[in-house]
């Protein structure tokens with residue numbers, strides 16, 4: 001099964017967080033893991049909204065060596081030129097605190113980012129079930 | 130398009146007035162209490178007429194069998210529009226969607242009256258039309274759900290906007306219970322309300338209770354920090370209470386620095402701190 005939530009307006013962030021809660025409940029994730037995933041999703045979905053305008057969030061469960069609850073955040077926005085820099089605590093090109101990306105990375109079990117200028121951005125996060 | 134498919138469209142065009150009359154009657158009968166009052170007879174006629182015309186037009190181009198083709202888009206748009214309007218007027222899902230089913234019944238009845246010699250063709254056409262109108266009913270249903278979701282979201286928004294109370298728990302001590310999602314616009318309102326209240330009540334202690342906040346991400350944290358900084362400039366000391374354990378751990382991992390901020394696990398703890406600050410003591414009355 002897969003769930004898709006488009007992100008275009010602020011209210012969509014509420015929808016993303018609710019979806020995380022639903023999925024987390026389905027796989028009986030602990031309260032802490034649920035809140036961590038919700039917070040991470042909130043950050044990444046807001047990055048889509050702020051920096052790319054619109055994008056899409058995909059929810060799924062994947063089978064690997066261990067079962068994981070995975071969320072993919074995809075946009076066709078401007079992309080990120082220097083990913084290493086964007087992952088530094090405190091780096092921001094906007095008016096944020098610059099901890100969305102590095103903070104998210106610390107919250108989840110698996111974090112992956114693919115981005116290039118003009119190519120959009122894709123962030124994959126996962127939590128072990 | 131088959132010869133019979135074209136003939137059917139001809140029949141419908143010829144009997145347009147009958148169809149509209151029967152359809153309107155049936156819409157009125159099928160559980161539409163107070164329908165005319167809510168929509169108005171002329172509007173109801175206009176909607177039904179527009180939808181019928183659009184349908185005959187699309188069917189004339191590509192037939193009833195091709196409802197997924199772009200030629201039918203105008204019909205789908207009309208169905209969605211009519212449904213959305215009726216949903217907002219407060220119709221139930223059944224009341225909203227039955228108008229499509231009512232048309233199906235009427236069209237089949239008309240075909241029955243004009244029954245051809247070839248029963249096979251008749252049955253084939255009935256099946257095709259049934260499919261087409263079921264498709265329209267599906268569009269109507271999803272338009273209903275979508276409109277309802279929009280209504281619910283707006284109502285939630287309105288409720289949250291209203292609920293930013295600031296409570297004067299004691300002389301000079303304010304409590305701000307934060308509840309629900311703190312988006313940018315709402316946080317702005319909350320900050321302004323608090324600052325005004327600090328001035329008007331001449332308070333110098335403000336307790337921000339976040340036990341009703343589902344999530345503290347960087348934006349929420351930033352808002353809390355900004356509100357506290359502004360309150361401090363106004364001469365009020367702030368303290369945060371109601372940080373749940375999972376929220377506390379998440380904040381730490383996220384890397385938000387709240388070390389400069391006074392926090393208490395519970396509102397009671399924060400209140401006790403506030404009383405201490407003002408050198409107040411709560412005394413337990415000894416039993417007589």
Ligand SMILES: Nc1ncnc2c1ncn2[C@@H]1O[C@H](COP(=O)(O)OP(=O)(O)OP(=O)(O)O)[C@@H](O)[C@H]1O
Nearest residue numbers: 047051086092093094096097098099100101121347
């Ligand atoms: N989806 C994206 N598309 C383009 N650029 C992005 C995207 N996400 C992040 N960035 C870039 O990476 C920088 C760091 O992002 P990060 O989320 O860590 O911080 P922030 O959004 O600036 O502030 P915070 O998240 O703390 O409020 C952003 O300022 C922005 O330049």
Ligand SMILES: [Mg+2]
Nearest residue numbers: 047096100101
């Ligand atoms: Mg961010």
